[in-house]
Amino acid sequence: MFGSPRAAAVGRFAGGALLLCVLGLALLVDVGAGTLGNPGTGIVLYLSTGVAGAVVLPGTGIRLPGGLLAWAACGAALVSLACSAWLGVTAARDGSSLDEASDAYALFEPTALIVLLNVTARRGSRAGTVAALPLLMTAVVLRPLVIEVDEGSSIVALVLTLVASGALAAGLTGRLVAVSRRQREEQIRLEQRLAFARDLHDFVAHHISGIVVQAQGARAVAAKKPQAVGDALGLIESTGAEALTAMRKMVGALREDTAPRTRAPGTDGIRALVDDAVLPGARVDFTETGPAGELPADAAHLVERVVMEALTNIRKHARDCTAARVSLDVSRRRVTARITDDGSRADDGSRGAQDGRTGGGYGLRGLREVADAAGGTLTAGPAPDTASDTGGGWQVVLRLPLPLRQVRR
Numbered sequence: 001m002f003g004s005p006r007a008a009a010v011g012r013f014a015g016g017a018l019l020l021c022v023l024g025l026a027l028l029v030d031v032g033a034g035t036l037g038n039p040g041t042g043i044v045l046y047l048s049t050g051v052a053g054a055v056v057l058p059g060t061g062i063r064l065p066g067g068l069l070a071w072a073a074c075g076a077a078l079v080s081l082a083c084s085a086w087l088g089v090t091a092a093r094d095g096s097s098l099d100e101a102s103d104a105y106a107l108f109e110p111t112a113l114i115v116l117l118n119v120t121a122r123r124g125s126r127a128g129t130v131a132a133l134p135l136l137m138t139a140v141v142l143r144p145l146v147i148e149v150d151e152g153s154s155i156v157a158l159v160l161t162l163v164a165s166g167a168l169a170a171g172l173t174g175r176l177v178a179v180s181r182r183q184r185e186e187q188i189r190l191e192q193r194l195a196f197a198r199d200l201h202d203f204v205a206h207h208i209s210g211i212v213v214q215a216q217g218a219r220a221v222a223a224k225k226p227q228a229v230g231d232a233l234g235l236i237e238s239t240g241a242e243a244l245t246a247m248r249k250m251v252g253a254l255r256e257d258t259a260p261r262t263r264a265p266g267t268d269g270i271r272a273l274v275d276d277a278v279l280p281g282a283r284v285d286f287t288e289t290g291p292a293g294e295l296p297a298d299a300a301h302l303v304e305r306v307v308m309e310a311l312t313n314i315r316k317h318a319r320d321c322t323a324a325r326v327s328l329d330v331s332r333r334r335v336t337a338r339i340t341d342d343g344s345r346a347d348d349g350s351r352g353a354q355d356g357r358t359g360g361g362y363g364l365r366g367l368r369e370v371a372d373a374a375g376g377t378l379t380a381g382p383a384p385d386t387a388s389d390t391g392g393g394w395q396v397v398l399r400l401p402l403p404l405r406q407v408r409r
Helices: 005-033 042-059 064-094 107-121 126-145 149-222 226-256 268-275 299-317 348-354 360-375
Strands: 283-289 323-330 334-346 377-381 392-401
Touching: 005 042, 005 107, 042 064, 042 107, 064 107, 064 126, 107 126, 107 149, 126 149, 268 283, 268 299, 268 323, 299 323, 299 334, 299 360, 299 392, 360 377, 360 392
Parallel strands: 283 323
Antiparallel strands: 323 334, 334 392, 377 392
């Protein structure tokens, strides 16, 4: 999503190597021109150049902590400013030994300070960067003007100002990009956690409601068929184990900030979910039309979650339900999942709340948000085909476009 770590490491190495080559070339120019050997300025230039080099080389070749980098840059800038002040005082007192403005600076020192300006703007700590940037800019621009202000020194100062401003702008841009990237990664991580929490609700509610129904069935047959209680308890045990396994997987994903295993495309998971559904006194039918085997994995996962939630709500809230039907219609551009039942609704309206007609249920309400984000719709309400004067019948309908809309990738 944001580039491989190996590519990023190679890019950092190449950038650092390029900066070191530029600094090395600037130092060779200074040594060849004899700037550092001037009898009037050599000692001071050696000092300021050495301090700038001692800070910039670790700053570019080694990823120093942001705070250490920024305050070290402040120190280098202060040393450069102190040397500039000494050169200015010396020029005013004894101009014969400093008769040219070019005696006040070498090529390596402003280059090193400009590199420090860029690196500090990108990676320095907040407080240290606020202090270091104006000091570095002042140190770079002021040095050519400390002995005399003439046309040549003014041009040099102007060029250094433009170069330093460009380096500063590039560094701040890189800092803003890095901050934006971290915020985007954090947003994606939060969205993944929310999706995991919704999955946890769906899986746990599905299994727990099945356990409750199986326990109620075991109590009902205990008096009439004691031999059947063992089978019912075994089924409760296996369902509870499945719930624990689902919880461990989801909690493990939450702890590791990683998505669950990639799912295969198709409707095998949906079909298995319907086959394993336990609805007391009711049969569950499943039909599919179209190229269901080509259904993308992300769409199949969302359909599976909706079917699971709808069957859980039927088990919990559909009174006198005798039949439930799950139908899946897949085309090249759309998938439609419809879950209907013929159960009656409670007088207190709990089916409407839990199945999402009024938005009171957490399960379908959360899935509706996911469906909306994917470009689809999720509705729940009375089923026109099975509704009667007594208020029977309910349906949940999911419509999704193919492929799903991708959000915040």
